Amino acid sequence: MQRKKFLKLGGGILLSPTIINDVKLFNKNKHDIFDKNSNSNHLILDRLGGMSLPELLDFHRNYLYKTYIPNWERGVDWDNGGFADSLKPGQEPDFEKKSMYYQGRAIWMFSYLYNHVTKNKLHLDAAINGRNFVVKHALLDDFRWNSILERQGNPLSGPVDHYGDIYMVLGLSELYKATSDEKDLNIAINTVHSILKRLVSPIYQHTDAHGPAMEPGIRRLGGWQHLLYSLSSLLRVKYDQEIEQIARFCVRMICEYHWIEEYKLLFEYLDINYKQYISNVSNWGGSRNLRSISGWHSIQACWMVMDEAHRVKHYPTYRHGIEMGFSTLEKCYVDGKGIITLKYPEEIPKVESEFDPWGALDDVLLFCLMVIENNHHPDIIRYYNKCFSLYHSIPDNYRPEDLLHLPRQLFYSIEIINRIIKQEGKVKNAPFD
Template sequence: MEKDFKGLSQFYGDKLLHDVMPFWINHSLDHELGGYFTCLTREGQVFDTDKFLWLQNRELWMFSFLHEHLDAKSEWKDAACLGYNFLKKYGRASDGSWYFSVDRQGNPLIHPYNIFSDCFATMGFSQYAKMTGNDEAMQIAIATFNNILRRQGNPKGIWNKTIPSSRNLVNFSLPMILSNLVLLLKDVLPKDRVDQTVQECVNMVMNIFRDKDRGIIFENVLPNGDHHNSYEGRLINPGHGIESMWFIMDIAHAYGDTELMKQAVDTTISILEFGWDKDYEGIFYFLDEKGYPPLQLEWDQKLWWVHLETLISLSKAYLYTGDERCWEWYKKVHKYAWSHFNDDTFGEWFGYLNRQGNPLTTLKGSKWKGCFHLPRALYQCSITFAMLDKIQTKKNAV
């Protein structure tokens, strides 16, 4: 693959505008009752009408973000309004926390045990507020963010199944999400709150969960960063680790921290080397850091979001540093991802492949897969390669 950055930018942009977003506009909007359908067959047929709040808010964020940052399409604004009005009315419990799921009509189905519903509500409502100037939406977003910070020591609260005094492992997902979320809110939160949260997230991600000797991210560690010799303690989720690195890269870029940037790039490469399937290609879903059989039976599957987040991380890493290792890895992941996940017939991407790279299911949306990772990655890669094209053009003109 040649370094045709302009062509890559156009490729990603065209896929976003003419393939992926039309799929969700045409099939996911519940015009009758509000909100979005996310359980969609390969062709876009709705096969379940329950609404999962973290996916609802992700889709709200996606439509609002693209309307503000890419193209002020009226259909994107209308789609965002459809989600916002439904979520404002039905999404929260009496204490302000967000349910995990509701039925099509908005009746709650599952208690607000999952703090990631709140994380993506913060994203969705804050972005909707930026798009519309809706102060109520922003106040809900800020209140939800503050609630996340209050809950982060015990995210599941009364729904936590573990015994607090036993193993006391801490999980990587929340500090990872917060490291991105706080930057998205930097214009509406007090600067000292942003700086403090950024510092705490960077410390957690890079000093507690990252094994500095091996350069890989552990999914669960003891509070001081030590590893526990158990299924949970040995668990590696390469996709989470790589996704977190582009969040860290954006922080390093925003704060001008060259050492942090180098650490994030090196960690991306280390995780890829650890998580790449040398027999069939692609990135494993889960691995045991000592090479034991993982608890998760789906460990060897290849998932859409893992490869998309890797494309973002590698393209950003190359933009920020020019490290040729990132370009070589980018070519390899790009080739695998677009030749295995993309559906040329009905649009969008397959989500789940077996180890050999064949689709395990042809669904396009579900309880876990919605309008988020793919369009976000297409946007991020498109603008990143546009910036690389400008740099390349400027160099060639000298």
């Protein structure tokens, strides 16, 4: 790839853990794909993604500061509150419909910018502006949130999409770091309990949450992983014994139930009894394959498990996240094309397969970087290099309108690469310090 293409394209995911009891998960000795004592960990890493580490750092900073931030500073509705749901460079912001799915993400993004990147009060004010708007117009007495609002805040729907509620937990937790407003923590904690009631309910059907209604009591990987990520953020700012156990529960759902050892894959759907679907015979007339494996959700779930395991300082679970992620890449990544959702676990991905959106590569890159910081295994470095080359070979596929996956990849890549440079390209002897 030509150098000029890279130039067109600024704190850490593994933060200091809080003091809690150690979780006793996955203590059995699995195959050590990435043994922390491997000979590869004695190698000095000085290049990644086809460039030196300082060049790679500048690459991410340039896109963040020159493209992403200026674009989204236009996406704040200062007159009424809230944000545009989506905004591309050169596009006029549309404030007529504001979905909680995006409002919570925007609160998180602007809060994170202020806390870890810019310290620009404009970004904090944007987050507070969004927070005040949705708390006033979307929050209900039972700590569910109206899923869609119009420009001035009148509800266009009731509380139908639990993902929007999950992102509000994420946004309020990050905003709390800047404001220390206990009301936001209280709202976030109560919202978690509201979400959990739906996710474990035998009658909840995920209606209008990533698609049409599904059968009652179905369990979905995407719900556990995004909730886990929000809980990890919340628990880093406020210890709560019930939230702690819900986070542990989410890890167990991912690692003990959705992870099917027979296939070494994370199943997207489980039935009401937390079991894999045996066939699709019951899915007549439906558009969902109940035995499918989402490469995108899977790779996110893996790094989110690693992140939570880091928070509680439990290396076996951290290693298990790596093993699940590597297996996902081996089975769902196609060179030159990206990551795929398997229709069924026995499917072999092909170049003509239907691939996940380009933004899925943000999470592939993030997973690889999280591993590389603590382990220089050549297979993971190989995956990062080829994914990075693919991702940035088609600038038209960048997603600056995104409020979660792209900014998160930029934020965390900058932080991780910075730390690798400070470590002089060496693997940390104690990855949980």
